[in-house]
Amino acid sequence: MNFFIDVIIPVPLKKLFTYSVTASEADFLKVGMRVAVPFGKSKIYTGIVYKIHQEAPTAYEAKDIQQILDDSPIVNEKQLKLWQWISNYYMCTLGDAMRAALPSAFILESETVILKNNTKNIDEGILKDDEFLVYEALHHQSSLKIHDISNILDKKNVLPVIKRLIEKDAISVEEEVYEKYKPKLVRYVKLHTSFSSETALQKLLEDLNRAPKQHQVILTLFSISATTKKPVKVSDLSTESGASTAIIKSLINKGVLEEYYIQTDRVQYSGDENEATKHLNEYQETALKEIKDSFTKHAVTLLHGVTSSGKTEVYVKLIEDVLNQGKQVLYLLPEIALTTQLITRLQNYFGEQVAVFHSKYSSHERVEVWNHVLNHSVKAKIVLGARSSIFLPFDNLGLIVVDEEHEQSFKQFDPAPRYHARDTAVVLANMHEAKILLGSATPSLESYFNAKQNKYGFVEITKRYNDVLMPDIELVDIKDKFKKKLMKGHFSDRLIEEMTETLNEGHQIILFQNRRGFSPIVECNTCGNSPQCPNCDVSLTYHQYRNQLRCHYCGYNSVMIKDCMACGSSELDNKGFGTEQIEEEVKLLFPDYKVARMDLDTTRGKYGYEKIITALEQQEIDILVGTQMLTKGLDFRNVKLVGIMNADNMLNFPDFRAHERSFQLMLQVSGRAGRTDERGKVLIQTYNPYHNILQQVSTNNYIEMFNEQMNDRYNYKYPPIYKQIKITLKHKDYNRVDSASIWLAKSLKQFFKDHVLGPESPPISRIRNQFHKNILIKIPKEHSLSKTKKAIIKVNNSFSSIKDFRSVKIILNVDNF
Numbered sequence: 050m051n052f053f054i055d056v057i058i059p060v061p062l063k064k065l066f067t068y069s070v071t072a073s074e075a076d077f078l079k080v081g082m083r084v085a086v087p088f089g090k091s092k093i094y095t096g097i098v099y100k101i102h103q104e105a106p107t108a109y110e111a112k113d114i115q116q117i118l119d120d121s122p123i124v125n126e127k128q129l130k131l132w133q134w135i136s137n138y139y140m141c142t143l144g145d146a147m148r149a150a151l152p153s154a155f156i157l158e159s160e161t162v163i164l165k166n167n168t169k170n171i172d173e174g175i176l177k178d179d180e181f182l183v184y185e186a187l188h189h190q191s192s193l194k195i196h197d198i199s200n201i202l203d204k205k206n207v208l209p210v211i212k213r214l215i216e217k218d219a220i221s222v223e224e225e226v227y228e229k230y231k232p233k234l235v236r237y238v239k240l241h242t243s244f245s246s247e248t249a250l251q252k253l254l255e256d257l258n259r260a261p262k263q264h265q266v267i268l269t270l271f272s273i274s275a276t277t278k279k280p281v282k283v284s285d286l287s288t289e290s291g292a293s294t295a296i297i298k299s300l301i302n303k304g305v306l307e308e309y310y311i312q313t314d315r316v317q318y319s320g321d322e323n324e325a326t327k328h329l330n331e332y333q334e335t336a337l338k339e340i341k342d343s344f345t346k347h348a349v350t351l352l353h354g355v356t357s358s359g360k361t362e363v364y365v366k367l368i369e370d371v372l373n374q375g376k377q378v379l380y381l382l383p384e385i386a387l388t389t390q391l392i393t394r395l396q397n398y399f400g401e402q403v404a405v406f407h408s409k410y411s412s413h414e415r416v417e418v419w420n421h422v423l424n425h426s427v428k429a430k431i432v433l434g435a436r437s438s439i440f441l442p443f444d445n446l447g448l449i450v451v452d453e454e455h456e457q458s459f460k461q462f463d464p465a466p467r468y469h470a471r472d473t474a475v476v477l478a479n480m481h482e483a484k485i486l487l488g489s490a491t492p493s494l495e496s497y498f499n500a501k502q503n504k505y506g507f508v509e510i511t512k513r514y515n516d517v518l519m520p521d522i523e524l525v526d527i528k529d530k531f532k533k534k535l536m537k538g539h540f541s542d543r544l545i546e547e548m549t550e551t552l553n554e555g556h557q558i559i560l561f562q563n564r565r566g567f568s569p570i571v572e573c574n575t576c577g578n579s580p581q582c583p584n585c586d587v588s589l590t591y592h593q594y595r596n597q598l599r600c601h602y603c604g605y606n607s608v609m610i611k612d613c614m615a616c617g618s619s620e621l622d623n624k625g626f627g628t629e630q631i632e633e634e635v636k637l638l639f640p641d642y643k644v645a646r647m648d649l650d651t652t653r654g655k656y657g658y659e660k661i662i663t664a665l666e667q668q669e670i671d672i673l674v675g676t677q678m679l680t681k682g683l684d685f686r687n688v689k690l691v692g693i694m695n696a697d698n699m700l701n702f703p704d705f706r707a708h709e710r711s712f713q714l715m716l717q718v719s720g721r722a723g724r725t726d727e728r729g730k731v732l733i734q735t736y737n738p739y740h741n742i743l744q745q746v747s748t749n750n751y752i753e754m755f756n757e758q759m760n761d762r763y764n765y766k767y768p769p770i771y772k773q774i775k776i777t778l779k780h781k782d783y784n785r786v787d788s789a790s791i792w793l794a795k796s797l798k799q800f801f802k803d804h805v806l807g808p809e810s811p812p813i814s815r816i817r818n819q820f821h822k823n824i825l826i827k828i829p830k831e832h833s834l835s836k837t838k839k840a841i842i843k844v845n846n847s848f849s850s851i852k853d854f855r856s857v858k859i860i861l862n863v864d865n866f
Contacts, residue, residue, distance in 0.1 A: 054098050056068055059156050171217065262296050263296060354509070355511060356490040361452075372402070381438065382434070405434060436461060522731045548638075552671060560635065562674065573615065787808075811823050
């Protein structure tokens, strides 16, 4: 009787591969376990068992698996169901979903190992120079890896050399698979058991009198053990006794001390006793009651609470209830910056039950969180994380909270699967029969539309916590200010006046500019030329702190030029402005105050966010300049003034959601002002103060914005009225992309008639030396989404069978907004 397994491997293939297993292996294996399998000519991949069966594949002969990597499944059935849904809905493969879901340490990779052939003596005269270098190196080292050989020969492609050596029988090649996850071990010491009797101990201390430092170490060991009643770490012993680790090592070698290791978690909670959760005010109480009522009728509820209305405290009460039922909670956030503030708040209430999962954590730390969730550990009752945490192995989910649900960061754009975490969370909650709460001060049009259609429950909090007034929003017409010469750099006299007043009162200020760098364009005043990125169709941004020009799309950088590259003139001028330039100007205007900047450049490290947020909370920073990271639900008690430097570049963005996004961004950023007793102030600088969106922001009128935007969406057939799929074609040859996109659009129009827009070049038509073309398909509500996708896949398959188009990369992006 033959047994087979279908395996998901982290490669974008449409079908699963089948491997053969023995009867005893089939008996031991369970769905969701990892196996190492050979694939292609010599690669080995980690696969996840998807199905165990007895049907042999017809198209090829099933290979044997290499080894079984787990004792029990690391992926559960519900996760596999979610991967399947993601691959169907977002039109990607199960391999893509697997690569996105599993921490990279779980996905073993094979490495090619080169060994010397000891069975045969080689005449070294027949070897060429580069072959001899490799062969010589194998005399000194038992094995080499590919990258070692490329270091020895100092060239990238070393495969021809290896191939020639194999042909001459000088070397042999093996694939070695290695586990990437290593548990963290901490080194402890204790006194050797032979000194446990009093006489032996007395003798030891007398012997050590001649070595005072070692004597001190033993005494310190006793005092630490007596006070803490816990095992003693080598590092603690070393610091307490003031002895170097070498002294401790010599005691271990003498057999006086015994060392041992204990496995620990890399991320640990170090707090004290937990606080009780806060009492809610009447608005929050009402909202909580309404949410619970709504959950009896709807699985999904939208909470629309104005900024600073205390939504987090409502979430905390709901989380408490779910934990009391013994279920798990997933708390999704759009930004890592937000998690840093919330971790402390949630840990104050729930202590070590809170686990955190996001991309700034190392892969080892992520494996630990994964294992805690898988094993129902107490340490992961509540998972707080960015979008990737929907992939964790939940088994008993009771509640999902999606905070700031309108955020664009919940959508993954590259690589596949291009999923939206909020929508995927709704499906995940449905699989677990759990409840899901979407919270925001400025809900996305889709969610609000669903609530209006009675698909979702709907609850509102209209008052800020402690009845603090909504901030006073003032629009400043900078066109007028420029005419009257009332501008200092990019600051209007109104903004400077308000900033001076706020600083004199001892409050803090946030300035928002949605562009990093110093200035987006450097232009020659003589001939008008500006330096462009060689790989993309964008001008280079000047970053002053490194004195370099950088491309924000491909990362290309060069030293800032002194003279124009076209005409040689030294008259170069900066056009536009970013956070760096604002920071510079603020320092000149307010030299006595501490200014900081928060953007992608200053938050690179694991604790980049934490340092800046903590400094602002502890009032070490007076003025914080930043990009949209600042807008995401952060809670600063002492910020009284928010300045939006230029509202126009957001409004004039070529995207159907530009107005909705600008409204959300400006309202969110103004929500950082005046969160305690005093009313905050927001100044928005703009060339067009009569723009509808700005008027709606200044009166905090979400309903008016919603109605106006929905009207446009109806008229122009955009989401949420119509579904949308965007197809992007990429290739380094413009003519090929162009002809391929025309062919594809024509074929799609045969199916979808006028619902196909394009092909069209995007605003930035070349990125990383690849030309892009976009085609947009709009799908009316009455059309079946699955049939539409089948038709697209059919066209896509015929496209791939045309020889000239095979090298053109196609990206399918469902719900691309």
